[in-house]
Amino acid sequence: MKEFLLLFRSDPKIVPARSPEEMEKMMKKWMDWIGGIAAQNKLTDRGNRLGQEGKVLKAGNVITDGPYMEIKEAIGGYTLIKAGSFEEATELSKGCPILSVGGSVEVREIIAM
Amino acid sequence: MPAHELIPHLFRTEYQKITAVLCRLFGIEHIEIAEDITSDAFLQAAETWGLHGMPENPAAWLYTVAKNKARNYFRHDAVFKEKIAKQLQHSLPEAGEIEIDLSPANIRDSQLQMIFAVCHPSIAAEAQIGLALRILCGFGLDEIASAFLANKETINKRLTRAREKLRSANIPVALPDKEAIHSRLKTVLTTLYLLFNEGYCSQGQDMILRKDLCLEAMRLALLLVENKLTNTPEVNALLSLMCFHASRFEARIDTNGNAVLYDDQDSSLWNKELIDKGKFFLKQASEGDIISKYHIEACIAYWHTQKNDSRKKWESILQLYNQLLLIEYSPIAALNRTYALSKADGKEAAIAAAEKLNLGSLHLYHSLLGNLYTGIDQGKAIHHLQKALTLAKSAADKKTIIKQIDACEA
Numbered sequence: 001m002k003e004f005l006l007l008f009r010s011d012p013k014i015v016p017a018r019s020p021e022e023m024e025k026m027m028k029k030w031m032d033w034i035g036g037i038a039a040q041n042k043l044t045d046r047g048n049r050l051g052q053e054g055k056v057l058k059a060g061n062v063i064t065d066g067p068y069m070e071i072k073e074a075i076g077g078y079t080l081i082k083a084g085s086f087e088e089a090t091e092l093s094k095g096c097p098i099l100s101v102g103g104s105v106e107v108r109e110i111i112a113m
Numbered sequence: 114m115p116a117h118e119l120i121p122h123l124f125r126t127e128y129q130k131i132t133a134v135l136c137r138l139f140g141i142e143h144i145e146i147a148e149d150i151t152s153d154a155f156l157q158a159a160e161t162w163g164l165h166g167m168p169e170n171p172a173a174w175l176y177t178v179a180k181n182k183a184r185n186y187f188r189h190d191a192v193f194k195e196k197i198a199k200q201l202q203h204s205l206p207e208a209g210e211i212e213i214d215l216s217p218a219n220i221r222d223s224q225l226q227m228i229f230a231v232c233h234p235s236i237a238a239e240a241q242i243g244l245a246l247r248i249l250c251g252f253g254l255d256e257i258a259s260a261f262l263a264n265k266e267t268i269n270k271r272l273t274r275a276r277e278k279l280r281s282a283n284i285p286v287a288l289p290d291k292e293a294i295h296s297r298l299k300t301v302l303t304t305l306y307l308l309f310n311e312g313y314c315s316q317g318q319d320m321i322l323r324k325d326l327c328l329e330a331m332r333l334a335l336l337l338v339e340n341k342l343t344n345t346p347e348v349n350a351l352l353s354l355m356c357f358h359a360s361r362f363e364a365r366i367d368t369n370g371n372a373v374l375y376d377d378q379d380s381s382l383w384n385k386e387l388i389d390k391g392k393f394f395l396k397q398a399s400e401g402d403i404i405s406k407y408h409i410e411a412c413i414a415y416w417h418t419q420k421n422d423s424r425k426k427w428e429s430i431l432q433l434y435n436q437l438l439l440i441e442y443s444p445i446a447a448l449n450r451t452y453a454l455s456k457a458d459g460k461e462a463a464i465a466a467a468e469k470l471n472l473g474s475l476h477l478y479h480s481l482l483g484n485l486y487t488g489i490d491q492g493k494a495i496h497h498l499q500k501a502l503t504l505a506k507s508a509a510d511k512k513t514i515i516k517q518i519d520a521c522e523a
Contacts, residue, residue: 032454039451
């Protein structure tokens with residue numbers, strides 16, 4: 001089994017527009033999807049959501065605010081899964097609810113140090 | 114109750130109390146002496162009561178005899194004098210007379226401390242359950258053997274090894290200190306949980322014995338709830354879970370001793386008092402901000418005390434299983450989640466999810482798929498049920514599956 005990091009990207013401007021009912025429905029979809037992966041014993045860590053603000057640190061002590069609100073593909077959260085292959089990891093990602101709101105899932109293999 | 118019935122009954126209730134008090138006094142390394150003295154008292158009871166009739170207060174009689182035997186041992190046994198007397202946990206009065214306190218309060222404290230000694234992380238889980246049954250619950254070797262579906266010799270060997278471990282690891286008969294109590298409680302709860310499941314889910318045929326196992330697990334959990342130091346939300350959640358499950362005892366078996374599946378149970382036989390107790394402990398468990406797997410399982414068990422199907426019920430159960438699986442994967446949780454999914458979102462969705470589970474070696478997996486395909490594809494339903502039948506081990510499981518196959522073919 002290999003480990004994979006799933007990065008969830010979406011347009012952060014979409015999120016605040018949702019009503020509480022829509023938020024709850026969305027939450028349920030996420031839980032059903034993650035629960036489905038956990039039921040296959042392929043979840044390593046459900047991960048977390050990320051706040052919308054960020055800082056970027058560059059050489060020479062240059063610190064900038066991340067331009068997150070402007071881009072359409074901001075990283076909003078992550079999850080760690082295990083799978084036999086890239087194909088399987090990608091297959092598991094297909095049910096991710098973020099795909100239904102114009103977002104994307106980036107699948108990256110974790111290389112152990 | 115005549116003597117031949119009363120003695121086994123007293124053995125179950127009093128053996129562990131006397132042993133716990135003596136063990137606390139002598140130290141765990143002398144557990145065998147404590148058990149021998151207690152057994153001797155019961156032997157004497159069997160002889161004396163048979164000849165002279167029963168004393169007015171049999172338990173008090175046993176306590177007195179055990180006390181005398183311990184004192185005699187103390188006086189006459191050289192090893193005891195040399196080794197134990199010097200390290201007795203409580204100082205002795207000048208006269209050298211040993212103080213054996215069999216008051217309810219000391220019994221309770223000793224039992225609680227024995228729970229922590231037996232459920233010590235250095236002892237393997239399986240051995241812990243055996244020791245717990247013997248020392249904390251007063252079960253006989255025969256009963257333990259039949260609960261584990263093993264022979265007496267195997268169980269005896271296992272217990273001897275576990276006792277040896279108790280001795281060599283020099284485990285104190287005491288409550289852990291405040292810092293350690295949380296992590297030590299974890300092991301205790303796991304053992305009580307397994308003990309309960311051994312009774313609730315085991316393949317053993319002796320239903321009275323299985324029920325006793327569950328009641329004992331509940332009694333020990335209650336001991337933890339009654340002590341301030343060990344009365345944590347997790348303990349309450351575990352006890353709540355046990356109460357909800359135990360409420361269905363009478364409904365799970367028909368008059369011929371056959372298992373009755375949940376859907377076919379007469380819910381008027383469910384024990385309302387236990388359901389209320391379960392709710393009470395669940396409420397106690399919700400104080401604090403910990404959500405353990407016991408909390409989630411107790412909530413699931415609560416929903417199962419609601420006989421009527423509703424979308425809300427199954428939607429809630431599905432979400433609870435999602436949460437449970439995030440805390441800890443288990444094949445049973447995965448299968449149950451899939452069943453809840455079929456009730457909440459329909460059989461097609463559940464079949465698609467089930468086929469990804471990779472649990473084809475379990476008969477329960479094929480039973481589930483057989484159930485899901487019923488009404489959708491009878492051929493596939495029967496195929497899976499037959500597969501389940503070849504994998505099932507217990508006669509009761511086989512019986513249930515054959516019934517399902519018959520229903521499919523009809």
